[in-house]
Amino acid sequence: MTLRSRSAGVSLMVLAFVACPAFAQEVRTVSALESGWRFLDGDVAGAVAPDFADAAWEQVEVPHTWNRVGFYRHDMGGANTEANVRKRQGVGWYRLRFSPAPVRPGDRSWLEFDAASRTAQVWLNGTYLGEHRGGFSRFRLDATAVLRAGAENVLVVRVDNTQPAAGAPTADVLPLTGDFFVHGGLYRPVRLVTTAPLHIDMTDHGGAGIRAATVSASTGSARVKVAVRVANDGRGSTRAIARVALFDRDGREVAAARVPATVASGKVAEVEAELSVAAPHLWQGTKDPYLHDLVTEVLDKDGKVVDRISQPFGIRTMTFDPERGFVLNGQPYRLKGVGYHQDRDGKGWAISRADVAEDVATIREMGANTIRLTHYQHGQDIHDLADRAGIVVWDEIPLVSAWTLGGKLDPDPALVANARQQLTELVRQNQNHAATAIWSIANEVDFGNSMPIFLTADAQGRVADPMALLKELDGLAKALDPSRPTALATCCEGNRQAPGTQIPITATAADLGGANRYFGWYYGKPSELGAHLDKLRAGRPDQPLSLTEYGAGGGLTIHTDNVLGGPADSRGFAQPEEYESWVHEQTLPQLDARPWLYATWLWNSFDFATRIRTEGDAQDINTKGLVAYDHKTRKDAWYFYKANWNVEPMVHITAKRYKERAYPVTEVKVYSNTASTELLLNGRSLGTKSDCPAKVCVWNAVALDDGANALVARGTHAGGQVEDRAEWALAPETRRHMVIDAGTLVAGKGAGRILGSDNWFEGGSTATLDQPADFGKPGKPAEIVGTQERDALATYRTGTFSYRVPVADGRYKVTLWFATASAQKPGTFEVRNGRKTLLRKFQPAIPASGAVAEARAFTVRAKGTLALDFVPGSGDARVSMIEIERLR
Incomplete structure (x- = not known):
């Protein structure tokens, strides 16, 4: 169990074990240094002095970072905003006053940092303890000589997450670059750890001082090799015993070994033990992630337990094969x-x-x-x-x-x-x-x-x-x-x-x-x-x-x-x-x-x-x-x-966030892993689908109702049914007058109306008059005169292509928009509606500079489908936007 008490920013954890009576003796203590910190966002001189005036510094708790980076231009999926982001990279200071409990004579005290980004320098009571370079790993510093047990101490940490550059203080600290932001601060926990003079090594590169590996494993038996680093910070050479044991979930010992060691003063001795486990319960990934407790103890020459670490440990083998792929336990x-x-x-x-x-x-x-x-x-x-x-x-x-x-x-x-x-x-x-x-x-x-x-x-x-x-x-x-x-x-x-x-x-x-x-x-x-x-x-x-x-x-x-x-x-x-x-x-x-x-x-x-x-x-x-x-x-x-990937029955209607629809006819896509899936629109069944490829069920050419459209996907499986719902809306005006933004994946913003992205086309390719964006640099929009729909007209479809737009029977006004830049080469093309030629040997106007928009309007009849064919002549055909308006 873990015993906790709080005082002056310290959460005290005394490690003890009650599951196994043999391991009930208290050993090392771990005190979490969480609250009471003061932080300065920037650099300052003199902050290492214990009596430095820090009352005006920000009060924070650790883990902490001063950085807030990244925001959405909407109110879904985040609280960061342009106003509250903090992207500064550089130096930050932390100071903590804390009063640790008294320790036994000869005990060792260590400051343990789970991470400090990206470099950290540490002082305790004005004494420099050391530096760590690297923002992601645990490090420990020996504080024994300067820690004042039972009295107030002042811990000071200077961190620096400066972006590496030639000559910068972080030039030799990885990563040098990367498509992710390196935050600064004490962003993982900080602790004070106290051990006996004879203990499991605390200087093993932030590790536990214990290395365990499964040598072999099957359902019949397993062998686990364990190496233990025993450190002696006492005054003289001493004998010790490293005792290693594996316990199952019920606290039963399934394997154990004892290895003697003689450790000189100020040295570390590494000893090895091998555990043999009969009929082991293997760690089998997500199917059965069974963990044992690996308990490692150090006993002094009198047989007294002076240190102990318990770690979860899974018995398993892993191999990689070019034909079989990943192999777990054979x-x-x-x-x-x-x-x-x-x-x-x-x-x-x-x-x-x-x-x-x-x-x-x-x-x-x-x-x-x-x-x-x-x-x-x-x-x-x-x-x-x-x-x-x-x-x-x-x-x-x-x-x-x-x-x-x-x-x-x-x-x-x-x-x-x-x-x-x-x-x-x-x-x-x-x-x-x-x-x-x-x-x-x-x-x-x-x-x-x-x-x-x-x-x-x-x-x-x-x-x-x-x-x-x-x-x-x-x-x-x-x-x-x-x-x-x-x-x-x-x-x-x-x-x-x-x-x-x-x-x-x-x-x-x-x-x-x-x-x-x-x-x-x-x-x-x-x-x-x-x-x-x-x-x-x-x-x-x-x-x-x-x-x-x-x-x-x-x-x-x-x-x-x-x-x-x-x-x-x-x-x-x-x-x-x-x-x-x-x-x-x-x-x-x-x-x-x-x-x-x-x-x-x-x-x-x-x-x-x-x-x-x-x-x-x-x-x-x-x-x-x-x-x-x-x-x-x-x-x-x-x-x-x-x-x-998940066998639990589910259905999900996609594109729920696309609520205001641009077209009266659309496809509806549902992800479903059920045996059969039915789709309903405003209570009407649109049919049932089974065994959809890759669990993707698609209903094509779904005609939406004016106003609200309530979609329900109902999946049937052996145990019953599951449902998902979506709410879309179609404005009556959109049904009467729809607009296709040609040549684009995402429709531009319309002037007081909804535009749809390019759809119902065959052939051709797409292009734009705009200069594309690059990493961190926005695109440069072209200036187009003669239109209020600049965003829509900037893109276009070109080459040889056609449109087959589903519509109700009737008469329609079709308006074709063309935007042309001064760099456009001359060339004509035709536009046809069935046997009727709407534009013959047509060439949009080419301006002397910039770009200009123009439109051509026609009245056509359609029966179920409105057909438009764009045929090159001396140049490729093109169109930037298509308006289709129902005539009464």
């Missing part, structure tokens, strides 16, 4: 999951264990069984919860995209040392977790000279070769933990590149391959992914391969009537929620058809903060999450995976 086990960043709206990185538990519950409800912890070391909470939930974990260090600064071709020795340090801390702090399966040594260091020159190349275009550093880190990981494979994620091998682009092949630097590929988003079509993976596999048939990132952005308030109506804008506004879903719908069947992939991780579980994006309906947010930045608002794509 059986193929397909890993399907998500990437994960640790920030959330309103809190940044200063999240609680409850926040992480909520995230894990959301991920598990979706049906995922693995998480890629990107692009840095994550905290103990996510590892502990993954152990308990049976979620297999990919762990990664923050070697992201760049490893040199200032155009250097070789990394500085200090940066190499920092990479080695962060990898060592990652392994030592997480290698006892059953969930941890992979050590990733890098992410996307294979851009070569395709990256901007300020990131990876010198003035002559020469590119730093990452292989020497990767091979060094691969060797280090294997030396630290031979039981797990190494991996890295690549971006660019095998992708189409510009002429002269050189892409290094880095996948061979690690045991496992991982590919970050964004077909249908940054390049290509979603349907091209499968063949690309086949090609990568053919190049290295003996290396297991995974898909480590894939996906697309999706805005909660951005919608489309046709996902093929125009290009998505990965760096700009056109990121409709429906397009994100479509990319995942196209991708998942390709992955299911390739069981040799040992894992797939979609990008990303949740929207997250960055500092280089102005896109979708957000600022400084990567919109590829399946859940919004508030970690609560679920996008349609989340339900697509739940339908495919």
